[in-house]
Amino acid sequence: MLQNVLITGAGKAVGLGFNLVLRYLEAGDTVVATIRKPCDELDDLKKQYKDKLIVLTMDIGSTSSVNNAASALSADIDHLDLLINNAVTVSPDCDKGFFEADLDFISRTVDITAVGAMRVIKAFYPLLEKSGKTALIINISSEAGSISKCYRTNMIDYGMAKAALNMATMNLYNTFKDEHKVNIFCVHPGWIRTDGRPDNPAPLSSYEAAEILRALFEKKREDFECHRFITNLDEDYTF
Numbered sequence: 001m002l003q004n005v006l007i008t009g010a011g012k013a014v015g016l017g018f019n020l021v022l023r024y025l026e027a028g029d030t031v032v033a034t035i036r037k038p039c040d041e042l043d044d045l046k047k048q049y050k051d052k053l054i055v056l057t058m059d060i061g062s063t064s065s066v067n068n069a070a071s072a073l074s075a076d077i078d079h080l081d082l083l084i085n086n087a088v089t090v091s092p093d094c095d096k097g098f099f100e101a102d103l104d105f106i107s108r109t110v111d112i113t114a115v116g117a118m119r120v121i122k123a124f125y126p127l128l129e130k131s132g133k134t135a136l137i138i139n140i141s142s143e144a145g146s147i148s149k150c151y152r153t154n155m156i157d158y159g160m161a162k163a164a165l166n167m168a169t170m171n172l173y174n175t176f177k178d179e180h181k182v183n184i185f186c187v188h189p190g191w192i193r194t195d196g197r198p199d200n201p202a203p204l205s206s207y208e209a210a211e212i213l214r215a216l217f218e219k220k221r222e223d224f225e226c227h228r229f230i231t232n233l234d235e236d237y238t239f
Helices: 016-026 040-052 063-074 103-129 156-176 206-220
Strands: 004-007 030-035 053-057 082-085 135-140 182-188 229-231
Touching: 004 016, 016 030, 016 040, 016 206, 030 040, 040 053, 053 063, 063 103, 082 103, 103 135, 103 156, 103 182, 135 156, 135 206, 156 182, 182 206
Parallel strands: 004 030, 004 082, 030 053, 082 135, 135 182, 182 229
Antiparallel strands: none
């Protein structure tokens, strides 16, 4: 069944968000791609897919920007079936360790990555409620957000942001679960060549990873009982 899909963080052609947009368009769905700044490749997709692709400019670090985008979208579509929170940021000191990193960068990363996803969910929830089936929210997380499996001494801001996103997912699962109208997961998408470099050792291109995830999301739509933090291979991941 065709669906309406919203994907944040879609403005980088080699990134996961853009390739999720492409995979859902190829499947015949109507896709809402959100970006913070113009993307020529999305403009090219718009020419090809026309009304099947809606491009929204939205800053997930701003509640007013997110709310305005949700209001604008409500004039174009009457419901959403799937919301994928993919947008993320990292600080300039992401690769530095505790003693070298500027800790003042951390709050912005957490705000964009975790609080930003919650802003999006809150603003677009009325459209999700109108889905004719169980609406699904996917928060793209990372193994870097697992507290119990943490091994790094760097990526402090990114890891803290993804851990916060995982907690947000559980809180919202508890909020939504009794009505069974909206389901939610956080997903580690696998090791992906999101920089597009051929010498990147990651085993998956963004385009390959996007199709694995697309199939997984539909598999999990009605699953309210399993673990909330899963991998791209549908394995339970430890918080």
